[in-house]
Amino acid sequence: MIKATCCLAILLFTITSVSAQETIDKRLVKNRGKQAEEAFVHNKNSYNYYLFELDKGHWMTTVSALDNNEKNLLQPAENFKNEQGQSLTYAEASAETFNYYDYGIRIAKEQRLYIALDAEHVLVFHSIPELSKLFSNSEFNTKK
DSSP: OOOOOOOOOOHHHHHHHHHHHOOOOHHHHHHHHHHHHHHHOOOHHHHHHHHHHHHHSEEEEEESOOOHHHHEEEEEEOOOOOOTTTTTOOHHSSSTOOGGGTTTOOSSSSSSEEEOOOSSSSEEEEEEHHHHHHTTTTOTTTOO
16 A cells, blocks of 8 residues: 555656646747647647747857848848847847847748847848748657
């Protein structure tokens, strides 16, 4: 009886520990609201796509690494402000918890978005088709 109770307690503790570690990303709730919550519960692949888009949909590079066409697409960071009216900075864009939605940035359907953060650093966002292709081949995609 004691052995069975101990086994049950260990099992419940394990289940609780595992489920407690898997929580919805607060940035997604802020960005997508109920849609993110429903995807988290009912459609894990959609949730993973939202998370992939937020964390893997952009990268840093330098102005010198851009070709002339890309340089012509550069937009100044001052065009992108948060709710407090503060422009996007290199420090903010580099943060692990960066949420580009907070700055009114949306991924474009046709082409990449290039944001000049300062004289040297550029934040680049994939277009939607690029991002979808990257997701389909990533470990985030649970429907491969």
